Amino acid sequence: MDLNLDAFKSIVFLTGAGISAESGLNTFRNSNGLWEQHRMEDVATPEAFIKDPQLVWRFYSMRRLQAAAAEPNLAHKALVKFAETRKHNVSLITQNVDVLHHRADQLDHLPPICMHGSLNQSRCTHCGVVYFDDYAYFNLKGDYAPQSTILCNASEKASIDYLHHYKLDYKNFLPLSPCCKAEIRPHIVWFGEIPLQMSKIDKLLNEADLFVSIGTSGSVYPAAGFLQTAKSHGARTVCINIEEIPQSKWIDEFIQGPASVKVPEFFKSSQVY
Numbered sequence: 001m002d003l004n005l006d007a008f009k010s011i012v013f014l015t016g017a018g019i020s021a022e023s024g025l026n027t028f029r030n031s032n033g034l035w036e037q038h039r040m041e042d043v044a045t046p047e048a049f050i051k052d053p054q055l056v057w058r059f060y061s062m063r064r065l066q067a068a069a070a071e072p073n074l075a076h077k078a079l080v081k082f083a084e085t086r087k088h089n090v091s092l093i094t095q096n097v098d099v100l101h102h103r104a105d106q107l108d109h110l111p112p113i114c115m116h117g118s119l120n121q122s123r124c125t126h127c128g129v130v131y132f133d134d135y136a137y138f139n140l141k142g143d144y145a146p147q148s149t150i151l152c153n154a155s156e157k158a159s160i161d162y163l164h165h166y167k168l169d170y171k172n173f174l175p176l177s178p179c180c181k182a183e184i185r186p187h188i189v190w191f192g193e194i195p196l197q198m199s200k201i202d203k204l205l206n207e208a209d210l211f212v213s214i215g216t217s218g219s220v221y222p223a224a225g226f227l228q229t230a231k232s233h234g235a236r237t238v239c240i241n242i243e244e245i246p247q248s249k250w251i252d253e254f255i256q257g258p259a260s261v262k263v264p265e266f267f268k269s270s271q272v273y
């Protein structure tokens with residue numbers, strides 16, 4: 001395929017779990033989606049947090065530690081390199097909470113819209129203020145052992161929004177927010193909650209003249225509907241994925257293979273660098 005990417009005025013990328021699979025992140029598929037005998041739906045809901053915030057924070061502490069042990073791969077890096085050369089009118093929407101896009105992009109060339117939240121943020125349950133927070137409060141054995149991970153970059157840690165700049169009060173081993181002295185929760189969209197920044201995303205999809213979906217299975221809505229939305233507003237659509245996805249009729253070009261190989265190839269064949 002030889003698309004001339006310079007010809008497009010507004011390019012929107014969407015990424016899903018497939019772009020991070022080659023970074024070694026455990027997707028729970030090997031354990032039937034269970035974590036310590038809990039279904040995801042039982043540790044990633046507002047109800048679970050009310051019932052047992054420590055259990056939920058043990059789960060998210062583990063996920064922060066796992067994310068910190070993973071590294072951005074060639075697909076994450078190729079997107080940043082493209083944004084650097086292109087400078088404007090490139091947007092990135094991600095379903096991933098793993099912060100690998102941020103870590104591939106220390107200079108903020110392509111800040112992602114994290115529609116499902118991100119593991120390096122927490123928020124006050126009372127007023128909704130969002131803080132950078134890259135602490136794992138529990139270790140992998142489940143013991144209380146607060147430790148910084150590497151999920152926040154230096155400028156985030158230097159900002160006034162970095163939670164651990166404050167002298168924090170604790171309740172049941174978990175920090176209380178500096179703003180309201182209320183419990184903090186992971187800034188993650190849980191089951192039954194509405195994804196973030198949807199109006200901004202809608203606008204991008206309506207305006208895009210090229211939409212590229214990378215590593216999304218096409219099974220999680222609303223993101224699974226983005227190909228159709230972009231296509232019906234006139235965008236050309238490309239899908240890069242390891243296997244075919246159900247939305248084939250909305251895809252102009254399907255590129256099959258692992259993201260870390262196919263994403264750099266896509267930019268090379270489009271002669272952008």
Ligand SMILES: [Zn+2]
Nearest residue numbers: 124127179180
């Ligand atoms: Zn607050």
